[in-house]
Amino acid sequence: MNPVAHTEQVAPIHVPSPAQRLFNVSRLHVANPYPTLVVPWAITAVIFGLNIAIAQMVVSAAGGTSNLDADAFQYNGGITWIVVFMLVVGVQAMSLTFPFALGFGVTRKDFYWGSTLYFVGLSVLYATGLTLLSWLERATDGWGIDMAFFQPWGLMENPLSTVWLLYATSLLGAFFVGAATSAVWVRWRAIGMYVFFSALAIIVVGAGWLITSTNSWAKVGEFFTSTSIEALALWSLPFTGIVALVGYTLIRRATSR
């Protein structure tokens, strides 16, 4: 028996398709677009501006670029901050947005792959933007003073496609490393962090010891110098994939506590 006399007939709820659900999760991350779509560019602009100003002062103090080494402004690593920033974005996606999404009835599976969509989208967006700026940098002869802000460490000598690939793969790696580390926290809290970082320390020290004891440092160095940047960037993808899958298995059994 229906307890109420006059009621409107409510249409049954239509459950969104899987693709729609993933898209909804990805846009949940940018419901407030400022922190990840606006702020990073603004900070990049500020860092870039400061570096240009400093470089200009150096140039004028030296009395022109001709009096400086050719590679004076080729080793500015200021732009790498963005990789660290995206690592933090990955961390927050799991530590804050995940419990929030659970509260909206999102499944862990939808959340993780929707977030993956967002990470990939953001990597492509930033890689493309930074590559465009690199192109501008080339077109203006390093902003008129031979500066390589968006493509430091000799990247200027490589095709723009390489610059794009390096950015895209580094950012993608940063997102998933941040997300997976954060997933350890979400799943096991402080104890998980102790175990994780202890294990990481053991692996790093162990690897160092192994390389030293087998006299392999030269080989390691050789690998990095002899392998092309493109190959190194592509080599990071399987590593990122494994980290992404680890993050997924962690989140599948995580709760919002």
Place this chain on the structure above:
Amino acid sequence: MSTAIEVAGLTKHYGQVTAVDDVSFAIPEGKITGLLGRNGAGKTTLMSLLTAQEFATQGTIRVWGEDPVENAAVLSRMCFIKESQVYPDSFKGSHVLRSAQWFFPRWDVELAQELVDLFGVPTNRPVKKMSRGQRSMLGVVIGFASRADVTFFDEPYAGLDAVARKRFYDVLLEQYSESPRTVVLSTHLIDEASHLLEQVLVVHEGSLVIDANVDDLRGSAATLVGRASDVDLFATGRDVLDRSHIGGIASVTIAGLNDADKALAASAGLEVSTVSLQELIVRRTGANPAEEAA
């Protein structure tokens, strides 16, 4: 009557702590069910389990006949408003409401705006900087505007004053009357909320101690006073909640009495006074009534 949620032998351990202990019950479709109990009784854990935010240690949960865990078809028809909800750092009230419509298929934008105005939710303020009451009100807006098939309100008025609570009750009745849906309301303010409920589940230390229709429950417990021998005779074999003696006079509080039982007691020369729902629940959950009333 159809059933929305069915639970059998549900248990949840956190390490050594048993938060929910072998609980079985059903939540009927289209009714307002109260989940009552003291703080820490296991109400939030229970609702987190029903909405698949937590994983059960043992037992089964069926929502419309299906396991809710990782079940998008079931979860998108439910809405759980939790007091301790986590929000992304950068989110203002407006971001929360904007994203809510992507996850609740029946989201009502106009109703959300109406309720924001009614409750005075500062949607321009970051959720992090809202007061407890403001966060509660934001949750209440989501709970109603989602128009989900099952809505869970967990202590929805934490930090709200009496006026705002009355407003919540009025909106609940209005929304429920307009489109009946399954509502589970968890609260420790039993006297205030009990009139709105049709069913009650009372949990105490992780166990279910009452599962009843409110009308059947109200007036089903009474305190009987009289000669100790008469009182003891009547009380034998009944569900005694409380007993005290003074001289030859005894007083017992007994649950599960019907009108015939009470008439029988009166004709046996006992003074019968019915116990309020609030008091019955308080006694069932092992608290000192005087202390709880303070």
Place this chain on the structure above:
Amino acid sequence: MDDSRPLFQQIAEQLEAQILDGSLAEESAVPSINALAAFHRINPATALKGVTQLVDAGVLYKRRGVGMFVAPGARERLRAQRSEEFSAEYVRPLVVHARALGLSAAQVHIMIDKEMS
């Protein structure tokens, strides 16, 4: 509302009282279930139960799609029913007490006349 008795009974009793004192005339519309629920801040199912009890007792009747109305003759029937209850609840115990005190029917009549004048 009295928290120690079923609310639906109290709803039914309030409606009966309004019919008895004439504020709800025969053939007039009774407030809707939702209006009753909102006014008393109670669950609509509880209000419905109270009203249904009066429908079953023939005090109210339902006009399909319109609502609930006070049945013709309801007031008189309620009055008769209440008189019966009054007799059982008050007059009978009064007689028991009067006998215990050794009062005659005439003496009790005089007392009642005095109180009622």
